[in-house]
Amino acid sequence: MNCELQFVDQVSASPTVRLDLMVAPWSVQDSTEFGLPELRRAVVSTLLSDGERYPAAAYGNRIIMLVARIADVDDDAMADALQDLYRELDRPTNILRYRPGTTEPVFFQTFRCGPDSVTWNPFLKEVTAAIPAEPFAVGLKETLPTVTVNNDPAAASNGLYFDIAAPKGDVETPLFVQVPLASVAISGRRQSAIGVRRRGTPSGMPGTLQAEAMTAQTDTSVQANDPVMSGSGSNYMRCTFASNASLVSRLAVSSFPASASVDVRGTYRVFVRVRKTVSADVITMRLSASLDGVNVNGDTVTLPSGTNIRWVDVGLLQMPLGFDPQTDGYSGIPLAVRGMSLFVSAGRSSGSGSLDMDVIAYVPADDRFCLVKWSEFAGPTAFVLDAAATEVYATGASGEVRATQISEVEGLAPMLTPGRASRVMWLLDVGTTSQGGDDKTRTIEVTPYYWPRYLSVRPVSS
Structure with missing residues (x-):
């Protein structure tokens, strides 16, 4: 031997x-x-029940x-x-x-x-x-093929996400992601929302819901195609506040997702892609959910000034609402979860303009979710999101570490579970300080890599 x-x-x-x-x-x-x-x-x-919990x-x-x-x-x-x-x-x-x-x-x-x-x-x-x-012992570095993440939610592939099929190893390991400077840097510091789903069938989780697929409510109607909006045909909804400027429902859907599934289950950070037609208008938004008489209102958010397209963070949404047994008693069989009725409410307290609503995105937030504020400096050629340290650092053309602004990473960066598929959701620009707002034509070139971790020895195939 x-x-x-x-x-x-x-x-x-x-x-x-x-x-x-x-x-x-x-x-x-x-x-x-x-x-x-x-x-x-x-x-x-x-002493009130048998057994212990961990x-x-x-x-x-x-x-x-x-x-x-x-x-x-x-x-x-x-x-x-x-x-x-x-x-x-x-x-x-x-x-x-x-x-x-x-x-x-x-x-x-x-x-x-x-x-x-x-x-x-x-x-x-x-x-x-x-x-x-x-x-843990670690194996040799595993660098995965570079993936183009499309910033258009309606893209034919990789719209706001990339997938990792079956990581190697015995136990979970941090995910490292290298992105070119051009993908994320912008004057004003771009902020991205990144979450991961690594259980069940990740592609089956709620992803995005186009506004035009919802039912128009008070003072809201579908609009003709706008190329800066996501989707095809009449691809966004406009609320004019013509008869009612109060915070009331502008869009609704009876059930989203439409089919019950174990992959619906989870807590999500929800973002709505919107645009004001008048910069100085004071407009507030809120997402509400309802099922079987149980109603939950999310955070009420005041939109920033400007007429750029923005992803607006409307808070957390849990599915199902209330207690979740997860499995059918002691059987271990997962119970499906039904989608909920959703309502997008908006109100205009001052101004004269309209609110355009494009799409709703669900970013999983019950596992590993983070907000990353990227540097705006032009010296580096790439950035690395380091999940082991929950930090971001900059690199030069030869891979050397370069100077960067102090990274701002809120939350936890993605981890990988060996043998399980993972979907990483990536909303490029959810901040309010970057110039130009969200642009659906942008792409992010991500190169994922990791070191598989082992308890003892490494099999040849994993």
């Missing part, structure tokens, strides 16, 4: 080996153990018990070998490459330690070290 255990300088296919523990004078003993990280749980219990769980670090022997060299050479090992153990962080006869190696991020014991006598030269390490 061809095994490898090496301290190396980086996680790569051809790293620099600083110390190889499987090459003479070293040999790794059978008593070496890589251990497993402890899964720690938050426990909630009460509302949260997380893996702790692991301990690698290294037992290495030196043989077949003189004592001075043995002393040199020991020093080489001590120096590797003493690094604040290090990388231990491990391949126990498998095709693919894994890499452990280790932390500073010393030897626990050193045996030096005429018959045996052996070192034992308890090496603390991060919970």
Whole structure:
């Protein structure tokens, strides 16, 4: 069996080996153990019911018990070998490459330690070290093909989203996304809304609802095609506030989504794409939902000044409303969730213009959701959304880190679950400070990548 255990300088296919523990004078003993990280749980219990609940769980670090022997060299050479090992153990962080006869190696991020014991006598030269390490080993970097995300919700493919089919690994891992400067940078700092669905059939979740597919309410009517609006034909709705300027329903739909499904379930951050015809008008909006006599009103939002097209954040919407058993008793069979009646209300407290309504977008917010405010500087060539650190940094043409404004990331960036499809929703511009507003013709060139994470060893296929 061809095994490898090496301290190396980086996680790569051809790293620099600083110390190889499987090459003479070293040999790794059978008593070496890589251990497993402890899964720690938050426990909630009460004497009012049987059993306990685990509302949260997380893996702790692991301990690698290294037992290495030196043989077949003189004592001075043995002393040199020991020093080489001590120096590797003493690094604040290090990388231990491990391949126990498998095709693919894994890499452990280790932390500073010393030897626990050193045996030096005429018959045996052996070192034992308890090496603390991060919970998971990682595999080699997996870079996925670049995807063009269309900023048009009605695009034939990748309209406001991109998909990742089946990530590798044993446990969830952070998603990294590289985007060119031209995709996101703009004077005034563009802000994007990013969410992920990684359960069920991600393509089955509520995505977007065109305003013209809804029923016109007070002072609202469908309008002829406007190329800056999403959809084809008569592609947006206009409210004139002609007879009633109060905050009342302007658009309605009896059930959205139309079909009950387990993929309807979830909490969503809802955005409505709108445009004022008069900049200084004071207009407020609200999204309301109703089902079986249960009514919920969302946040009332005042639209920013200007006549640019905007994605307006109207708050969170949970489906279903109220208590959700999720499964049919103890069967484990997921229960379908029915769509709800929706009402888009708007009111004009001052001014004389109209409100144009284009489309409603549902961004999943019950898993990992974040708002990212991108830098407006022109020096870098790309930005990287780093889910491991929940940060954004800038890079140059050679991949070097460049100067950038302090990143503003609210929430949690996407993670990937091994073996499960994921859909990442990406609304390019949901801020109110960027110039020009939302443009459906824009695209985002995203290059997703990740490092699969493992509990012990890596299978050849995953």
